[in-house]
Amino acid sequence: MAARRPVDPRRKPVQQRAQETVDVILKATAQVLVKEGYDKATTNRIAAAAGVSIGTLYQYFPNKESLVVALSRRHTDEMMKLLSGMIVDLRDAPPRQATRALIKAMCDAHAVDPALHKVLVEHLPQATFFERIHDVGHKAHQIVRHYLEAHRERIIPQDLDMAAFLVVTTVEATTHAAVLQRQDMLLNDDLVDQITRLVHQYLFVADPS
Amino acid sequence: MAARRPVDPRRKPVQQRAQETVDVILKATAQVLVKEGYDKATTNRIAAAAGVSIGTLYQYFPNKESLVVALSRRHTDEMMKLLSGMIVDLRDAPPRQATRALIKAMCDAHAVDPALHKVLVEHLPQATFFERIHDVGHKAHQIVRHYLEAHRERIIPQDLDMAAFLVVTTVEATTHAAVLQRQDMLLNDDLVDQITRLVHQYLFVADPS
Amino acid sequence: MAARRPVDPRRKPVQQRAQETVDVILKATAQVLVKEGYDKATTNRIAAAAGVSIGTLYQYFPNKESLVVALSRRHTDEMMKLLSGMIVDLRDAPPRQATRALIKAMCDAHAVDPALHKVLVEHLPQATFFERIHDVGHKAHQIVRHYLEAHRERIIPQDLDMAAFLVVTTVEATTHAAVLQRQDMLLNDDLVDQITRLVHQYLFVADPS
Amino acid sequence: MAARRPVDPRRKPVQQRAQETVDVILKATAQVLVKEGYDKATTNRIAAAAGVSIGTLYQYFPNKESLVVALSRRHTDEMMKLLSGMIVDLRDAPPRQATRALIKAMCDAHAVDPALHKVLVEHLPQATFFERIHDVGHKAHQIVRHYLEAHRERIIPQDLDMAAFLVVTTVEATTHAAVLQRQDMLLNDDLVDQITRLVHQYLFVADPS
DNA sequence: TATGAATGAGGTTTCATTCAT
DNA sequence: AATGAATGAAACCTCATTCAT
Numbered sequence: 001m002a003a004r005r006p007v008d009p010r011r012k013p014v015q016q017r018a019q020e021t022v023d024v025i026l027k028a029t030a031q032v033l034v035k036e037g038y039d040k041a042t043t044n045r046i047a048a049a050a051g052v053s054i055g056t057l058y059q060y061f062p063n064k065e066s067l068v069v070a071l072s073r074r075h076t077d078e079m080m081k082l083l084s085g086m087i088v089d090l091r092d093a094p095p096r097q098a099t100r101a102l103i104k105a106m107c108d109a110h111a112v113d114p115a116l117h118k119v120l121v122e123h124l125p126q127a128t129f130f131e132r133i134h135d136v137g138h139k140a141h142q143i144v145r146h147y148l149e150a151h152r153e154r155i156i157p158q159d160l161d162m163a164a165f166l167v168v169t170t171v172e173a174t175t176h177a178a179v180l181q182r183q184d185m186l187l188n189d190d191l192v193d194q195i196t197r198l199v200h201q202y203l204f205v206a207d208p209s
Numbered sequence: 210m211a212a213r214r215p216v217d218p219r220r221k222p223v224q225q226r227a228q229e230t231v232d233v234i235l236k237a238t239a240q241v242l243v244k245e246g247y248d249k250a251t252t253n254r255i256a257a258a259a260g261v262s263i264g265t266l267y268q269y270f271p272n273k274e275s276l277v278v279a280l281s282r283r284h285t286d287e288m289m290k291l292l293s294g295m296i297v298d299l300r301d302a303p304p305r306q307a308t309r310a311l312i313k314a315m316c317d318a319h320a321v322d323p324a325l326h327k328v329l330v331e332h333l334p335q336a337t338f339f340e341r342i343h344d345v346g347h348k349a350h351q352i353v354r355h356y357l358e359a360h361r362e363r364i365i366p367q368d369l370d371m372a373a374f375l376v377v378t379t380v381e382a383t384t385h386a387a388v389l390q391r392q393d394m395l396l397n398d399d400l401v402d403q404i405t406r407l408v409h410q411y412l413f414v415a416d417p418s
Numbered sequence: 419m420a421a422r423r424p425v426d427p428r429r430k431p432v433q434q435r436a437q438e439t440v441d442v443i444l445k446a447t448a449q450v451l452v453k454e455g456y457d458k459a460t461t462n463r464i465a466a467a468a469g470v471s472i473g474t475l476y477q478y479f480p481n482k483e484s485l486v487v488a489l490s491r492r493h494t495d496e497m498m499k500l501l502s503g504m505i506v507d508l509r510d511a512p513p514r515q516a517t518r519a520l521i522k523a524m525c526d527a528h529a530v531d532p533a534l535h536k537v538l539v540e541h542l543p544q545a546t547f548f549e550r551i552h553d554v555g556h557k558a559h560q561i562v563r564h565y566l567e568a569h570r571e572r573i574i575p576q577d578l579d580m581a582a583f584l585v586v587t588t589v590e591a592t593t594h595a596a597v598l599q600r601q602d603m604l605l606n607d608d609l610v611d612q613i614t615r616l617v618h619q620y621l622f623v624a625d626p627s
Numbered sequence: 628m629a630a631r632r633p634v635d636p637r638r639k640p641v642q643q644r645a646q647e648t649v650d651v652i653l654k655a656t657a658q659v660l661v662k663e664g665y666d667k668a669t670t671n672r673i674a675a676a677a678g679v680s681i682g683t684l685y686q687y688f689p690n691k692e693s694l695v696v697a698l699s700r701r702h703t704d705e706m707m708k709l710l711s712g713m714i715v716d717l718r719d720a721p722p723r724q725a726t727r728a729l730i731k732a733m734c735d736a737h738a739v740d741p742a743l744h745k746v747l748v749e750h751l752p753q754a755t756f757f758e759r760i761h762d763v764g765h766k767a768h769q770i771v772r773h774y775l776e777a778h779r780e781r782i783i784p785q786d787l788d789m790a791a792f793l794v795v796t797t798v799e800a801t802t803h804a805a806v807l808q809r810q811d812m813l814l815n816d817d818l819v820d821q822i823t824r825l826v827h828q829y830l831f832v833a834d835p836s
Numbered sequence: 837t838a839t840g841a842a843t844g845a846g847g848t849t850t851c852a853t854t855c856a857t
Numbered sequence: 858a859a860t861g862a863a864t865g866a867a868a869c870c871t872c873a874t875t876c877a878t
Contacts, residue, residue, distance in 0.1 A: 018858075042851055053860045054853085064852065122331040157403060162394060166383055166403055173382030174375055185371060194366060194375055202407040224878090227841060251868065262843045267870060433857090436862060460847060471864045476849065540749040575821060580812060584801055584821055591800030592793055603789060612784060612793055616829040645837080669872055680839045681874085691873065 007066040022060050025050045029071050034115045038123045043067070072120045079109040079117075079136050087143055095154060095204045098147060100196045102140075102167075106175040107192065109136065114179040140168045154204050167199055216275040220268060231269050234259045235283065238276050243324045247332040252276070281329045288318040288326075288345050296352055304363065304413045307356060309405050311349075311376075315384040316401065318345065323388040349377045363413050376408055425487040428480045440478050443468045444492065447485050452533045456541040461485070490538045497527040497535075497554050505561055513572060513622045516565060518614050520558075520585075524593040525610065527554065532597040558586045572622050585617055634693040649687050652677045656698050661742045665750045670694070699747045706736040706744075706763050714770055722781060722831045725774060727823050729767075729794075733802040734819065736763065741806040767795045781831050794826055 028050035032041045043064050047054040061067045086105035090098050110117065145164040148155055157163035174195050178185050185191040218231075237259035241250045252273050256263045270276045295314035299307050319326065354373040357364055366372035383404050387394050394400040427440075446468035450459045461482050465472045479485045504523035508516050528535060563582040566573055575581035592613050596603050603609040655677035659668045670691050674681040688694045713732035717725050737744065772791040775782055784790035801822050805812050812818040 021858090043853080044851070055855085055860050055862095056858075058853070059858070062853095159399065159403075162400065162403060165386075165391065165394075166407060169383050169386045170379045170407070174378050177374075177378045182374065185374075190368065191371065194368075194371060198375060198379070198407065198411040201410040224839090224841070226878090230841075252870080253868080263870080264844060264872085265842050268841070271870090273869070433860095433862070435857090439862075461849085462847075472848090473850085473864050473866095474862075477862070480849090482848070577817065577821075580818065580821060583804075583809065583812075584825060587801050587804045588797045588825070592796050595792075595796045595800075600792065603792075608786065609789065612786075612789060616793060616797070616825065619828040620825040642837090648838095670874080671872070682839050682841095682876085683837080685874070686837070 007069040008062075018060075021052060021056065025052065025057055025060065025067070026071050026074060029067050030075075030113070030116050033068075033071075033119045034113075038119055068120070068124065071116075072124060075113060075116060075120060076136060078112050080139065082109045082112070083136065083139060083143075090143065090147055095151065096196070096200055099200045099203070100192065102144065103171055103175065103192055103195050103199070106140070106171050107179070107186070110172075110175045110179045111186075114176070117176075118180065137168060137172060140172070141165065144168055148203070156203060156205055163203065167203065170199065171195065215271050216278040217271075218269055218275065218279060219271045227269075230259075230261060230265060234261065234266055234269065234276070235280050238280050239322070239325050242277075242280075242328045243322075247328055277329070277333060280325075281333055284322060284325060284329060285345060287321050289348065291318045291321070292345065292348055292352075299352060299356055304360065305405070305409055308409045308412070309401065311353065312380055312384065312401055312404050312408070315349070315380050316388070316395070319381075319384045319388045320395075323385070326385075327389060346377060346381060349381070350374065353377055357412070365412060365414055372412065376412065380404060380408065424480050425484040426480075427484065427488060428476075428478055436478075439468075439470060439474060443470065443475055443478065443485070444489050447489050448531070448534050451486070451489075451537045452531075456537055486538070486542060489534075490542055493531060493534060493538060494554060496530050498557065500527045500530070501554065501557060501561075508561060508565055513569065514614070514618055517618045517621070518610065520562065521589055521593065521610050521613050521617070524558070524589050525597070525604065528590075528593045528597045529604075532594070535594075536598060555586060555590060558590070559583065562586055566621070574621060574623055581621065585621065589613060589617065634696040635689075645687075648679060648683065652679065652684055652687065652694070653698050653701060656694050657702075657740070657743050660695075660698075660746045661740075665746055695747070695751065698743075699751060702740060702743060702747060703763060705739050707766065709736045709739070710763065710766060710770075717770065717774055722778065723823070723827055726827045726830070727819065729771065730798055730802065730819055730822050730826070733767070733798050734806070734813070737799075737802050737806045738813075741803070744803075745807065764795060764799060767799070768792065771795055775830070783830060783832055790830065794830065797826065798822060 025046065029041070029046050032046050032049050036045070043057060044054050046067070047057045050057070057067075061070065083105055086101055090101055093101060141164055144167055145160065148160045148164055152160070155163065174191075178191055182191075234255065238250070238255050241255050241258050245254065252266060253263055255276065256266045259266070266276075270279065292314055295310055299310055302310060350373055353376055354369060357369045357373055361369070364372070383400075387400055391400075443464065447459070447464050450464050450467050454463065461475060462472055464485065465475045468475070475485075479488065501523055504519055508519055511519060559582055562585055563578060566578045566582055570578070573581070592609075596609055600609075652673065656668070656673050659673050659676050663672070670684060671681055673694070674684045677684070684694075688697065710732055713728055717728055720728060768791055771794055772787060775787045775791055779787070782790065801818075805818055809818075
């Protein structure tokens with residue numbers, strides 16, 4: 001097994017100014033990643049975009065990977081925050097509202113920075129990848145799984161694990177694709193309504209709710 | 210607009226031996242891409258894996274990108290062939306069979322070489338990407354769209370374009386994810402059954418079929 | 419038209435040390451060009467001769483051609499400086515002195531670094547070539563042309579343009595050849611005297627001066 | 628000293644067809660050298676231009692240099708032929724006619740293939756260079772030198788060697804430059820007249836001839 | 837004799853990273 | 858803390874040349 005390289009920030013910025021520098025560097029990283037693509041995102045270009053010297057960049061990040069990892073942490077933290085709100089709402093909500101809440105939350109989460117999300121998903125090395133980005137999917141899977149178990153009596157599919165897998169995959173893919181390719185569909189609630197019906201009819205027995 | 214670099218093969222192999230060499234190089238490209246990842250897939254490594262000299266590689270491919278493009282053409286051609294079979298089956302099939310056929314075909318298409326498919330999807334430059342890989346999705350979208358229009362009277366969703374988008378995205382994402390992450394689910398027909406029901410209930414009014 | 423590659427220096431050195439490095443690299447370029455010839459003057463060899471790493475060389479020059487172009491700019495600037503001095507001397511000088519001044523200036527200009535001059539003249543791509551090196555000849559042509567017009571009444575040839583062409587070509591070729599092949603002839607003033615008479619008798623009607 | 632590589636043709640073509648092949652290859656070499664420049668004149672490109680395979684080219688020429696050398700031999704042979712005619716004419720001609728003949732011959736010689744001449748002069752390695760191309764200048768120098776000695780009593784310059792150097796350099800440079808840059812001047816005899824007077828007045832004491 | 841596939845040394849160039857200032 | 862000059866391994870790619878067919 002290859003030796004893992006350090007990915008943690010090199011030094012904790014304590015001063016106000018230093019914290020701002022880190023912020024500027026990460027913002028520049030995101031911008032360059034999205035605008036120029038992963039291959040063109042060299043450390044020198046990022047430093048230039050941030051308006052700091054390459055030396056300064058290496059004061060805070062020991063290598064290029066650590067930059068991307070730090071950025072992905074920030075990004076997934078934001079997505080997670082939105083999904084966490086959902087957990088609370090979901091707990092005891094009736095099926096249709098729960099489904100809607102899941103989809104809404106997924107839309108919001110993917111709307112944080114869809115282009116950056118795409119680049120990060122595609123280019124983070126697998127290890128780091130699972131560690132952070134896939135957490136979003138993984139967390140969603142667990143939430144859904146628990147919900148299904150709690151409402152087992154109303155659920156059509158027998159295999160709850162497979163059902164959770166299908167639901168999460170479907171919701172994630174459709175919201176992600178919509179955000180990336182069909183932003184026009186997000187202007188009103190039609191798309192959310194449709195996905196809701198797609199999932200709801202699959203999961204739940206007919207119900208007057 | 211940035212100048213596009215050439216991606217077309219440099220010289221058509223005329224001798225038998227040369228055709229074999231091209232084949233060996235592309236097979237090595239696929240292997241290295243999958244096993245080592247895009248960034249580690251250097252032309253020298255590919256040439257070594259193919260057992261030819263670096264010069265031989267450049268006899269047939271003008272640059273690294275052209276290698277990947279040629280490989281993606283082969284790959285998408287194979288996927289397309291499987292999807293094309295579907296068109297015929299779909300034409301006049303009743304809803305449930307048509308849905309099943311779509312999902313089966315998608316599963317088969319993604320099963321061609323899922324790991325390679327993932328690398329190609331993630332790393333092909335956008336322009337080339339849309340030209341070939343996305344063709345698969347695009348073609349599927351059109352097939353489904355036509356089918357929905359032909360059976361409009363039985364379809365629940367009003368917006369057929371959105372419906373086609375949701376169905377294709379869902380089927381593609383779930384089959385792709387299953388192939389990549391949950392190959393255990395593909396051993397029997399359970400997953401296909403589930404996806405079929407997911408899509409069928411969404412699209413079609415209840416029917417004794 | 420083929421796309422021109424960049425030839426301008428990549429980064430303006432701001433620190434003292436960097437300016438010295440650029441200087442060292444250009445000096446090494448000249449040395450290697452002269453001693454080894456154009457084809458053997460690889461960037462690696464130049465970097466080695468300069469005692470810097472290949473990466474340092476590419477910090478300041480985006481490609482090999484830009485190195486040669488920068489060097490030719492330096493070289494022609496020096497030659498031009500010497501010719502510019504001539505303009506002043508020539509203005510109102512009587513024929514014989516003017517002729518002598520022209521030849522002297524040409525000798526001095528070609529003596530700057532004759533071996534380098536030869537390599538540059540022979541290998542610079544045409545576009546760049548005309549832009550800089552040929553400027554020397556072009557400038558000389560215009561100076562002579564103006565002088566001839568100003569003294570038309572004493573000039574034998576009718577076609578002043580052709581006369582200027584002949585004079586400049588002759589003076590340039592003879593001084594250049596002398597500097598390159600017959601440096602012994604430059605030890606005293608004999609050669610300059612001879613060229614002076616060659617040109618003077620051709621241009622001017624007999625005169626007691 | 629570096630070991631000299633063979634430059635002689637590898638095998639004397641004996642059959643009719645083989646002789647034609649050699650001819651085609653050399654013509655292609657000249658064409659590519661002139662149209663594409665020395666650097667772009669690769670052996671593969673030359674073979675392609677000649678319509679033969681690279682292997683065939685190497686049947687007749689052991690390496691690239693030998694190609695260029697063979698071409699330069701052909702070229703200088705043609706130029707020499709034109710100059711040789713001059714020798715006879717010159718022998719006992721009176722000064723003005725002799726001068727004119729020299730200049731005419733030089734014009735003719737440089738008109739053989741001026742663009743090719745330029746490429747060859749600039750790129751042939753020095754050793755080969757002096758051996759063949761400079762022979763033209765050298766031969767001209769000797770002819771002129773002999774003529775001057777034979778007519779010493781009418782010659783103004785004392786140093787006949789220097790005079791011959793000046794005359795040959797001047798005539799060569801002006802005819803060469805005219806052929807390359809000012810072909811319009813060659814349409815009538817004006818230029819030849821002017822060069823003739825330039826040289827004649829320099830060399831010879833006034834004479835009623 | 838002719839072919840063209842194959843070779844690989846060696847060229848140009850990039851970019852993550854270090855370190856003296 | 859910040860700078861930016863310097864590094865060099867390693868990437869991409871070319872082209873003179875060989876050799877099996």
